[in-house]
Amino acid sequence: MIRRMITLGQRMPPLLRFVLLGVPLWLGQSYAERQEFFVVDSPSEQSLEVAYLDWARRAGAYPNDQQRRDILQTEIEDRVLFKEALRQQLYREDAVVEQRLLRNAGFIGMEGDDAEKVRMAFDLGLHRNDEIIRRHLIEKLKMQVRARAHPIQPPGADILQARYVATRERWKRAPGIEMEHVFFSADSTDQGARVVEAGRQLEAVASAGAAAYSLGDAFLFGNRMPRMALPRLADRFGASFAERLEGAIEAGMLRPGAAGWYGPVASSYGAHFVRVLSYDAAGHTTLAEVEGTLTHEYERSVERDVLKTYVAELCEQYGVGRS
Amino acid sequence: MPLVSASPERNLFWGDLHIHTSLSTDAYVMGVRALPDDAYTFAKGGEIEHAAGYGIRIRRPLDFAAVTDHSEYLGVMRETDPELPFSSRPLRQRLTEDSRLRTTIAWIRTMVGFNPRLGEVEGSDGMSAAAWQMTIDSAERHYQPGRFTTFIGFEWSSMPDKNNLHRNVIYRGSRVPESPFSSLQSQNPEDLWSELEKQRASGMDNLAIPHNGNVSNGLMYDSVAFDGTGIDSVYAARRMSNEPVSEVFQIKGQSETHPHLSPDDQFADFEVFDRILAGRVRYSQPEGSYVRDALRLGIEMAHAEGFNPYQFGVIGSSDSHNASTPSEESTFSGKLPLLDGSAGIRLGKSLLLPEAYQISRDWSSAGLAAVWAEENTRESIFDAVRRKETYATSGPRMAVRFFGGWGYPPDLVDRGNPIALAERTGVPMGGRLPAPRDEGASGPTFAVWALKDPEGANLDRIQIVKGWVREDGTSQERIYDVALSDGRRPDETGAVPDVGNTVDVERATYTNSIGSVQLSSVWQDPDFDPATPAFYYARVIEIPTPRWSTYDAVKLGIPAPAPAAIQERAVTSAIWFEPSR
Secondary structure, three states: OHHHHHHHHHHOOHHHHHHHHHHHHHHHHHHHHHHHHOEEEOOOHHHHHHHHHHHHHHHOOOOOHHHHHHHHHHHHHHHHHHHHHHHOOOOOOOHHHHHHHHHHHHHOOOOOOHHHHHHHHHHHOHHHOOHHHHHHHHHHHHHHHHHOOOOOOOOOHHHHHHHHHHOHHHHEEOOEEEEEEEEEEOOOOOHHHHHHHHHHHHHHHOOOHHHHHOOOEOOOOOOEEEEEEHHHHHHHHOHHHHHHHHHHHHOOOOOOOOOOOEEEEEOOOEEEEEEEEEEEOOEEOOHHHHHHHHHHHHHHHHHHHHHHHHHHHHHHHOEEEOO | OOOEOOOOOOEEEEEEEEEOOOOOHHHHHOOOOOOHHHHHHHHOOOOEEOOOOOEEOOOOOOOEEEEOOEOOOOOHHHHHOOOOHHHHOOHHHHHHHOOHHHHHHHHHHHHHHOOHHHHOOOOHHHHHHHHHHHHHHHHHHHOEOOOEEEEEEEEEOOOHHHOOOOEEEEEOOOOOOOOOOOOOOOOOHHHHHHHHHHHHHOOOOEEEEEEOHHHOOOOOOOOEOOOOOEOOHHHHHHHHHHOOEEEEEEOOEEOOOOOOOOOOOOOOOOOOOOEOOOOOOOEOOOOOOOHHHHHHHHHHHHHHHOOOOOOOEEEEOOOEOOOOOOOOHHHOOOOOHHHHOOHHHHOOOOOOOOHHHOHHHHOOOOOEEEEEEOOOOHHHHHHHHHOOOEEEEOOOOOEEEEEEEOOOOOOHHHOOOHHHHHHHHEEEOOOEOOOOOOOOOOOOEEEEEEEOOOOOOOEEEEEEEEEEEOOOOOEEEEEEEEEEHHHOOOOOOOOOOOOOOOOEOOOOEOOOOOOEOEEEEEEEOOOOOOOOOEEEEEEEEEOOEEOHHHHHHHHHOOOOOOOOEEOOEEEEOOEEEOOOO
16 A cells, blocks of 8 residues: 555656645644644743742742642743733834843844844844843733723622622721811910910800911911821821810710810810811711722723633643643 | 822821832841831831831821832842841841850851842843832832822932942832833933933833932032033933932931031031941042032022022931831831841940941931822822922921012911912922012012921921022022020020920930920011022921930940930921022
């Protein structure tokens, strides 16, 4: 049988013989090369150990089995993404890559103008071995894939509510206070008498605004304080002042929105008569207040899902070889 | 929900734009293992571990912070972990278990073995890229608009002939370059500016902040450019667009002025550190090294040439390498653990070293940056720094407002809406005075107002520091006491009695029985010359309080070294007057 085929082959014209034998060989070689290209090296034990130690330095503990598997998977995915970015030639006409290649070209002493140096650097494959170019191309590919997620349908109320509940711990809020005060500086030699007299007047007339402020001294931050969290009030007036106000509010002695003045309350600067304009007890920021943040996070999560699917498909396409 | 509501009259925010972690070569070699996450945890009020093995925490959280590790071999030392004394045994163990002799040997081995070029290893680019990404990720993770602001940044550490020309680069947003510019690429600040300008053109808004002019040997604010050529209008414009503020207080001393430059300034001899940082023992020349001198040179150039390369504002920061901001004297924990990580090291009790090598004795506790910004966001704080509505403190958090204008009423600060009124006809700190409304206007008026740190010491006085140019083209400086505590008044010679001193050196305590909680003044320049340029800035001085070394001495049970007490302070960005040309 084989002898007959050889005889048949010998009787064929040379051109036909070249086509019949050459084409399958060429196709086979192309297939083999393609198969070879779509393989990434598995990270070596040594490089993985470096990654584990790096992780340990950041986290304060050596990664467990699952964490080590995650580190390995991330490393493989990065290798796949980088190879795919090279296949798509994302490095072409990229300013970051060119700047980097110019720097590398200068380092190894290449001569010529910038365009020549970049061309020679590409010819030498310097773009394949530069860590910054590698990271840049991975990020570039990821950004292109994330962009495919758009336009994203805005999340419905149920999605936002679910995400709000799941992250409720994040939205804890310290008590907030908005207040005005009449200030009596500790620098004043007759501070005590002035405070007593002002207290009498404020109680008798229930003055408000500028008329009340004028009974006291000017204060650098003004008489009306914008809403601020209680710890910030403590930073501004001293801890005992903030504690006294919080205590008075909780005991019902100082009612937010009430017309009368409460005091005198001692601070690091002197004495104050205070009216609380609004007070938010410790609680949680409402869903309406964080809707923008949650929507933003939802959109990022959709982008991440698109990227995750893409990377998973890419990893199926690529094989992992031995390093 | 923001911690403080936004305000068009600006809120006061406190921060540190100069913090290092173990990603910096010198920090890692000298024992630091903390990372950017630790720096932000600390700034927000959390406790972290100091490299010497004890917990550190700031009493009051900061509003903003930036990790600015050295870009040269960023993160490489951490990855390569070369064989140095602290690779095998941490500082705490050495301090608690070893003899002074053995600790000193470890100190000498580290200092002798320390060479920034240890970072020249194969694959260092990849290590630096990962460290830069960690810096970015950490800043992004900790940024909480309205509550706590982080900035992505790095330190460009140019050191020609061991003279300090360092700058911190701060980015306004999340768009940053792939890798930070380093002095390995160029030691010339103009090359840094070129890179920053290129980045700004591609949407990465940024600025650079020079620091430690005090150890630049006259190079930081020189009368010529880095390459020795003359300064021209292009250089001046580039410098001011790239470097709108300078850092004037930090651990390695103050850069406001030097007694040699300001012999008539009774408060100039404050936390002076002028020893060149590396190499043999030598000292930085004062001329060209200090901010006030630079402001004076700037107006001289404005007068003679029509351009001013030194019209910049000021901030303070830490330059701590421990991922922290040790701004309080009583809890000072040092800058580089091996040099000052414990009271014993700082005061020379844990090491057997001649005093000339105990440089940390002359270091200060950290400074702080104060910024008047609408809200606590990257954009608002960055923009305030760019417009120079900032001031520096040597650590305390006194509030200071400073405005300049024409014809402010004497009772401005007592009026109901002084800020709106001051801005209607004038400018805040960092601004340029508008032209006077009428030709024959008398001198400009300045409204200045200071409130003590609520957790700190009372105030001694407010001063206005003026620099102006004489007919012969040379500049002069004069200091006016514009508000004094305790009802003091200058005598007929202009001398002001001292505020007093309540510091108990044996116990490291003081009392607020002297000084004022608040001082203010509306001051008109009595010596104004409308034909020449001038600058004015405010300085607020606290009553004497114990220096960190006094607190350390009490802990160690030894006599406190001099000075036992210091007068901490705030220095504002200046307001400039330029005659119409």
